[in-house]
Amino acid sequence: MSALANHAFAKMNGIGNEIVVVDLRDSRAAVTPEDARAVASPAGVPYDQLMVLQPARLQGTEAFIHIYNSDGSEAGACGNGMRCVVRRLFEKTGQTAVTFETRAGLLNCWQGPAPDLYTVDMGAPKFGWQDIPLAEEFRDTRYIELQVGPIDAPLLHSPSVVSMGNPHAIFWVDDVNAYDIERFGPLLENHPIFPERANITLAHIVDRDHITIRTWERGAGLTRACGSAACATAVAAARLKRANRTVEIALPGGKLSIEWRERDDHVLMTGTADFEYEGRFDPALFASVA
Numbered sequence: 001m002s003a004l005a006n007h008a009f010a011k012m013n014g015i016g017n018e019i020v021v022v023d024l025r026d027s028r029a030a031v032t033p034e035d036a037r038a039v040a041s042p043a044g045v046p047y048d049q050l051m052v053l054q055p056a057r058l059q060g061t062e063a064f065i066h067i068y069n070s071d072g073s074e075a076g077a078c079g080n081g082m083r084c085v086v087r088r089l090f091e092k093t094g095q096t097a098v099t100f101e102t103r104a105g106l107l108n109c110w111q112g113p114a115p116d117l118y119t120v121d122m123g124a125p126k127f128g129w130q131d132i133p134l135a136e137e138f139r140d141t142r143y144i145e146l147q148v149g150p151i152d153a154p155l156l157h158s159p160s161v162v163s164m165g166n167p168h169a170i171f172w173v174d175d176v177n178a179y180d181i182e183r184f185g186p187l188l189e190n191h192p193i194f195p196e197r198a199n200i201t202l203a204h205i206v207d208r209d210h211i212t213i214r215t216w217e218r219g220a221g222l223t224r225a226c227g228s229a230a231c232a233t234a235v236a237a238a239r240l241k242r243a244n245r246t247v248e249i250a251l252p253g254g255k256l257s258i259e260w261r262e263r264d265d266h267v268l269m270t271g272t273a274d275f276e277y278e279g280r281f282d283p284a285l286f287a288s289v290a
């Protein structure tokens with residue numbers, strides 16, 4: 001029987017990024033990719049990311065968080081999901097700061113700078129081709145040689161690539177809505193240059209303090225917001241000296257403030273998180289899952 005059968009969940013969203021939060025800290029049972037896919041099925045609780053809290057493995061951390069995409073794959077980081085987890089936890093416990101462990105490392109999170117805002121320290125970006133990872137050596141990842149040329153749309157080329165705990169490619173464009181992202185997103189996500197696939201973002205630099213993005217997410221498709229893509233875009237734009245180290249990123253679902261902190265290279269992401277409803281998973285969902 002799945003660890004999720006009959007288990008409580010909270011449906012939330014981080015500026016439109018659909019998130020389901022499950023607290024399995026009192027259980028040793030693991031969630032499988034099949035479980036994650038069953039939850040994402042139309043009869044389940046459709047989501048972009050499923051955040052599963054498991055018992056902490058390190059002293060000083062609240063939990064280990066497994067992050068599943070709706071296709072059942074596991075991600076290293078999910079900025080919007082982290083804010084949802086944090087809001088849920090803080091509302092129940094009165095805490096205002098916490099450290100979680102994820103596959104991407106330790107993430108410090110806190111409430112603020114206003115009561116309805118949550119900040120996640122997403123750690124330091126990585127720019128090395130092996131860290132992102134890319135399938136072949138690129139000495140300079142500020143731009144890499146890669147292009148996709150839909151016949152009926154402007155050419156997309158020379159993305160910046162960066163790891164924010166997960167792989168990101170950012171294509172700089174004049175208009176993020178001028179491209180059929182649902183058509184070329186899957187092609188680029190699965191391009192052989194990205195051995196672990198990649199999140200694909202279209203970014204328009206409005207001015208040094210403002211950037212607009214749309215993201216096709218690895219394992220989840222087109223979403224209304226991707227927090228780590230916002231971080232990756234902010235860092236890539238600053239690295240190209242086309243934006244300041246603190247910027248506002250506009251996504252289809254809302255806005256995020258991103259600061260690439262000088263003193264330790266860490267990226268801080270600030271935004272809201274919204275609770276929608278809670279419930280229990282119908283065991284029938286997992287009937288066909290071994």
Ligand SMILES: N[C@@H](CCC[C@H](N)C(=O)O)C(=O)O
Nearest residue numbers: 075078079080166226227228
């Ligand atoms: N929506 C997320 C990113 C989730 C992970 C991503 N799809 C991946 O597999 O890399 C965010 O808010 O960061």
